[in-house]
Amino acid sequence: MIVLKLGGSVITDKERAETLDGDALDRAADAVAAALETPSESLADGLVVVHGGGSFGHYNASEHGVSTTAGTHDPTAIHDIHGAMKTLNAFVLSRLLEREVPAVPVHPFSAGHRDEEGELQLPTGQVTTLLEEGFVPVLHGDVIGHAGQGATIVSGDELVVELATSLEADRIGLCSTVPGVLDDDGVIDRIESYEAVEDVLGESEATDVTGGMAAKVQALLALEADASIFGLDGLASFLDGTEPGSTIE
Ligand code: IP8
Numbered sequence: 001m002i003v004l005k006l007g008g009s010v011i012t013d014k015e016r017a018e019t020l021d022g023d024a025l026d027r028a029a030d031a032v033a034a035a036l037e038t039p040s041e042s043l044a045d046g047l048v049v050v051h052g053g054g055s056f057g058h059y060n061a062s063e064h065g066v067s068t069t070a071g072t073h074d075p076t077a078i079h080d081i082h083g084a085m086k087t088l089n090a091f092v093l094s095r096l097l098e099r100e101v102p103a104v105p106v107h108p109f110s111a112g113h114r115d116e117e118g119e120l121q122l123p124t125g126q127v128t129t130l131l132e133e134g135f136v137p138v139l140h141g142d143v144i145g146h147a148g149q150g151a152t153i154v155s156g157d158e159l160v161v162e163l164a165t166s167l168e169a170d171r172i173g174l175c176s177t178v179p180g181v182l183d184d185d186g187v188i189d190r191i192e193s194y195e196a197v198e199d200v201l202g203e204s205e206a207t208d209v210t211g212g213m214a215a216k217v218q219a220l221l222a223l224e225a226d227a228s229i230f231g232l233d234g235l236a237s238f239l240d241g242t243e244p245g246s247t248i249e
Helices: 022-037 058-063 075-098 125-132 156-166 213-221 232-239
Strands: 002-006 047-051 103-105 136-140 142-146 150-154 171-176 227-231 246-248
Touching (some): 002 156, 002 232, 022 047, 047 156, 058 075, 075 136, 171 213, 171 232, 213 227, 213 246, 227 232
Antiparallel strands (some): 142 150
């Protein structure tokens, strides 16, 4: 099976609070729908989609001073952040449903937590059951209960890592605003270690409480399965079984 992340910056306008990039989301939904119509081998056991926050979660999170480590006990902050993410999730679901993709929501706030060490604990029984029943579960970066901290942010990237590990994903795809991890010569085809790319990895410029490309690459390197980072132009070919963009081994 495939775990696919649609970056928040891809499907939203990250410069303007709570603004969807409808055209980009349509293109992503078209690619997913087309791939599911004639599934490649790695799609035979299903697809889990995770989307990030973009302008829907990060503004609320930074307004309330909440990050992956700085928590809140303010229920209003939790409602604001979770509410924004549910709004974006509803947009993603409806664009997929319009194309007859059997997409259903799984909200991390109600499914998991962080323990005292800050480790994400995410039971996945609902996701596997939904997959086996032919659905496409759609999760998203969220706010989540955190022992000793109230609630903190869980990024879509963390969810991807957790899901890929516990569901033993065959392939992992991160659809990003860039065509891959870039150095001066363009897209880096294969990445085998963090040290090899450390110098070229920058931080995300727009409001982002969960870290940029460096954090993504580090997390993906730790995974058993190969992961690909690619732009929207590469999504259809990734779902068809090729490795566009950068492959993190
Ligand atoms: O965009 C974070 O998810 P990400 C979501 O995948 C929130 O980092 C609520 C800020």
